[in-house]
Amino acid sequence: MRNLEEVTSDHLGAQVLADLRAAGIERGGPLALTLRAGIGLGLAAAGFEQAIATVDPASVVRTVEAALRPRWVTWSNDTAKALIADGVRVATCWDIAAVHRLLFGGWRADPARVVAGLHGLASSSIPAMGQMNLLDIAGDDGADADDPVRPDGHLRPEWVAGGWAADVTRLGRWASAAFATFEQQRDRLARSDTAARAAATARSESAVELLCAELEADGLPIDIAVAEATITASVGPRTTSESSAEAARAERDAAVLRHLPASNDIDLRNPAHVKSLLNRAGVDVPDTRAWRLEPFRAAHPVVDALLTWRKAERIATTYGYSWLDEHVGRDGRLRGAWSGSDGAAGRMTAQAGLHNLPADMRVAVVAEPGYVFVRADLGQIEPRVLAAISYDRQFAAATQEDDMYAPVAARLGVDRPVAKIAVLAAMYGQTSGAAGQALRGLEAAYPVAMGYLRDADESGRAGRDLRTYGGRLIRMWPTPDHLDDREQRAVANGRGRYGRNAVVQGAAAELFKSWAVTVRARTIEHGARVVLCLHDELLVHAPAESAAVVAAVLDDCLQEAAWRWAPDRSVRFVADTSIVERWSDAKA
């Protein structure tokens, strides 16, 4: 028995499919999509534009996805978020915002900025929505106001500000504008120095945007009772009133303050107060950071009490009951906004504490009944990535070992810890510490890899933009005016370290994301879902009976992603994979 609405939407879907086929839209081909819930959707491709009025645009998308599996061209993953809310998930896309970030660097990638960038127009010249623009709707510039693009190449601000969804016709025009933008991005990528890699990165980064929308919707499984107990153990039970919360705070503070006489007026939350408190205890430090206080734990009991207080205070303020109430749903899922790429080297970011959950809280990350986590992290990812992107054959040979620092240490004639510190120092631009001698050894043993880092360092110093291996633009910033020589050198040094680090960290992010989206695609059929991405670590929520298969798929996916990312097989990538019921059981 089917209700009438289902029949009509099926019929509509079939009609749209027929139109798409008549227009020559091929399976897997690019197809621009805009939609507004309850109103309809717009579709566009080369020489094709259609506006479809329907209260249920997602079901049309579902039909087209099943039959054609297009590469959906969208302005951003807002479209995917809307589809997910209506129960529709698509396999692939071309995310215009993600590709813009790849091509132009930075984070902001709204349609106006994207179109301006492709036309070589300064973002400062983007027209703002104002009185004049309201008049523009009437087309006072003599052009067709139903065209989202102005004669000067900018998008019309009233379209950008929401006018694109004003009616169904406009959804079609907006889809056409998206398709034209896609074509320009595609052409620009094809003209880049590393066209094949950049195009692959664009596809991977686009899929990451779909993954982000799904991560945001699905959330990370949390055992709320365990989380409550963890918080209680640190800061005591939930307070029921403002006054009892204040009393609990005062009690925690007193445990520190009682170590010093007459210190009632000291505010532990004020670093300046803490500094004078420590001074009175005979501890003289330039700042009060934990790592700086650590050596003084034995010097005075107040130091130990303060460090313990800080840890509890962190839980109370950032990861306490309010965090639990605000970000963990009644269904036991921790949800936060995800971004596929930060504004710098291109790593993923997440809000709501998903990326900086204290280790103590990981006991509360528990798989649902009948499920497990398949957890995997990439081993020594950054030096392995450096070997790949620099084409250093000697360094690549070291990656054949499970522990690549061992052969490096042997070659340098130093202990493993020294070799490790030297490699990290080279990649991160560290100048202090005991890495000096070993660094010179690295230069001699791996001149190609070290030269790659030096080039990035010099570009940064000079203020020249860089590109990662996968083609992401890393933008440098100018040296401010009116700095003395020393300050100018400090800025240049900072850019050098940044460039040196960004080419490695950014390339590692590209490989990781390629892995993550491959896992996303390959594990769906096993009923598994990626629930956390943490720079080099993946957490996949999988049915218990599929755990072994999913674990094997994760390893296969790494090889597939590595091959797709860097077809040179001389660099070996390794993952440490485990099957656990709670996240805290995974780390050795």
Add this chain to the structure above:
DNA sequence: TTGACCACGTA
């Protein structure tokens, strides 16, 4: 109310 700084969690 906003932005700077500190501090600290993660990789």
Add this chain to the structure above:
DNA sequence: CGTACGTGGTCAAC
């Protein structure tokens, strides 16, 4: 004088 991120605290300038 390793980089990157998000969060919450205080303080000073609005």
